[in-house]
Amino acid sequence: MTKDLGHLTPKQRADYEAMHDRMMKALPYERVETTGAEALAEWERLRRVGRGWPIIVGDDEQLERIAETFSIDDPAVFPSPIHGPPPRRPAEILDVAARLRFPEDLRRWDGYGEPPPPPLGDWPTENEQTGLTVARDVLTGKPFDRVHILLIPARESWEVPAYLRWGGWNGCTAAEYHVAALHHWAASNGAELIGINADTMNLRVARRPIGRPEALALAREQYLYCTDIIDQGVGSLSALAASLVNDDWWYFWWD
Secondary structure, three states, rough: OOOOOOOOOHHHHHHHHHHHHHHHOOOOEEOOOOOOOOOHHHHHHHHHHHEEEEEEEEEEHHHHHHHHHHHHHOOOOOOOOOOOOOOHHHHHHHHHHOOOOOOOOHOOOOOOOOOOOOOOOOOOOOOOOOOOOOHHHOOOOOOOOOEEEEEOOOOOOOHHHHHHHOEOOEEOHHHHHHHHHHHHHHHHHEOOOOOOOOEEEEEOOOOOHHHHHHHHHHHHHHHOOOOEEEEEEHHOOHHHHHHHHHOEEEEOOOO
């Protein structure tokens, strides 16, 4: 537990700790601990072992937030007098995702807002590579002392958001849309989901786009999916496209 509970009364602290314990127990997937510096090497080892799809989720705080996202609709974890539908099973989310077309069907999500075209900008002469951001502090760049890897019982990396029930808040689409997007890019670019925390995805690709037109088309797809990577990130479509040509890592972040 990473939160400072010193401001809580003894009862509030006990209630929070009980909720936290329920939340962590509800996350059913095997967990492996390593360091931020060794996270990718450990991921590679676990991938070879074949005990499910390994996914790097970051430090203790990010693991807690992943667990919260997973169980937020579970009344056994978060009791509420108002009961909504039960949490969806991975198979249900995957079934819905299989009927979605990406990116055309993004607008079917109730929370989706069609973004205006991003600024084209100039093609940059240099690019900053992102790599595995979930294994390090975003402010200092220093690798975390402790990083958690979950072993997800998925056949492919694009299924992982369904198993984590990931998404559905602010401008971040519901889990089935992430599954559809990642499935699309797995087919077109050999994209694999390596890391995911509470608001960020790190993908590694086997096939970069070739040439500026292909890169710009891919950048437009990615902007429809995650506007923050330009609006609060690289600033222009050309800057994003250039990064896709020059880097095997893709970065998505939702505010």
